[in-house]
Amino acid sequence: MSGAGSGLRARAAVVGIGATEFSKDSGRSELRLAAEAVRAALDDAGLTPADVDGMVTFTMDTNPEITVAQACGIGELGFFSRVHYGGGAACGTVLQAALAIASGVAETVVCYRAFNERSGRRFGSGVQDREPSAEGAALGWMMPYGLLTPASWVAMAAQRYLFTYGLTPEEAFGPVAVVARRHAATNPAAHFHGRPITLADHAASRWIVEPLRLLDCCQETDGAQALVLTSVERARDLRRPPAVVLGAAQGAGRGQEQMTGFHRGDLAALPEAAATARRLWRATGLGPADIDVGILYDHFTPFVLMQLEEYGFCGRGEAAGFVxxxxxxxxxxxxxxxxxxxxxxxxxxxxxxxVRGTSVNQVPGAERVLATAGTGVPTSAVVLGSDG
Structure with missing residues (x-):
């Protein structure tokens, strides 16, 4: 059975990646960060700004496509698009770019995201200052009870997950944090390079919102990342081995909210991730057993566990042992x-x-890699693979 996104299979590839340094105080504008990352990605691909005719970013990004294009020396654009729902948009940008390439709307598309999330607007500080909107009205049902921050919203689901499966925060969430920091310790680009942690370190970190501790929560970062996509055929003639888009999907569950879906069924599950997984596996003809590496969106440790379960890597309540x-x-x-x-x-x-074989923590023989986007919100995912 073919599914949504099946027409994208092996039609587009990521051919360039570029980023700024990751810091807590970039000292420059978000536009400059975006331009630096885009130029770096184009250089990585062996392409020039003149080759670009499409751009995709997040609705939350402050840098207009035409302004980034001007800053980078890009000429005419034939395609530009934005994806909503914060971190849930990440792999959606690749989906949009691949759709444009597969349909002939664009030939070379840049996806980018840039922000000063530590020195500028800090998302973790809460939503109490948001402009009036439909989203704000929905969140307003939670705000009077003190649930102002993403950590407080996720804590509700995390507590239910622990209760449902009879787990403690230390045994369930600690392994996720330890694995991430172990890999960061050997990655020179990582903020926590050279600083692994132990389970004891995790258990000793301060509470943010029970049952979430400091080491269960993602960082706040200044920086930018860009990706360049083009057709698989053209990619074969470029500088780097192509990372082929084997499939991509988006998903939103019934009664979807933005991390506050406390009344839509099982609080210890992620329906939007389940919806995305079904579409992705159907579109690619692949399944969990075919994946060599998982790059799972880890804004909070419990949602990594739930993603593993929703994507079918293990059974309900088994993800902590799996990790x-x-x-x-x-x-x-x-x-x-x-x-x-x-x-x-x-x-x-x-x-x-x-996929290229160039990671500082390279997995031998990695041919298919799953990357996911933010959960608790409408989300997205992509499977990248080697060419042939």
Whole structure:
């Protein structure tokens, strides 16, 4: 049975990746960060700004496509698009780019995300200052009860997950944090390079919102990441081995909210991830057993566990043991817990490196890599693979 996105199979490829340094105070504008990352990605691909005719980013990005194009020396654009829902948009940008390429709307598309999320607007500080909107009205049902931050929203689901499966925060969430930091420790680009942690370190870190501790929460980062996509045929003549888009999908569950879906069924599950997984596996003809590396969006450790279960890597309540046993290489760049929080775009770049064979924590024989986007919100995912 063919599915949504099946027409994308092996039609487009990521041919360039580029990023700024990841810091806590970039000292420059978000536009400059975006331009630096885009130029670096084009150089990595062996392409020039004149080759670009499409751009995709997040609705949350402050850098207009035409302004980034001007800053980078890009000429006419024939395609430009934005994807909503914060970190849930990450792999959606690749989906949009691949759709444009497969349909002939564009030939070479740049996806980018840039922000000063530590020195500028800090998402973790809460939503109390948002402009009036439909989204704000929905969140307003939670705000009077003190649930103002993403950590407080996720804590509700995390607590239910622990209760449902009879787990403690230390045994369930600790292994996810330790794995991420172990990989970050050997990644020179990571903020936590050279700084692994132990389970005891995780258990000793301060509470943010019970049952989430500091080491269960992703970083706040200044920086930018860009990706360049083109057709597989053209990719074969470029500088780097192509990371072929084997499939991509988006998903939103019934009664979807933005991390506050406390009344839509099983609080210890992620329906949007389940919807995306079904579409992705159907579109690619692949399944969990075919994946060599998992780059799972780790804004909070419990949602990594739930993603493993929703994508079918293990049964309900089994993900903590799955991670502890190392049954799938996870977040080999260090994830957003250890490398940087770039709304998941740096995770897609790591998926590309794994396919190329150039990761600092390379998994031998990695041919198919799953990358996912933010959960708790409408989300997206992509499988990248080697050419042939």
């Amino acid at each position: 502890t046993e190392g049954r799938l290489p996870l977040n080999t760049h260090g994830g957003q817990l250890g490398e940087a929080y770039l709304h998941g775009m740096n995770g897609i770049a790591e998926a590309v490196r794994q």
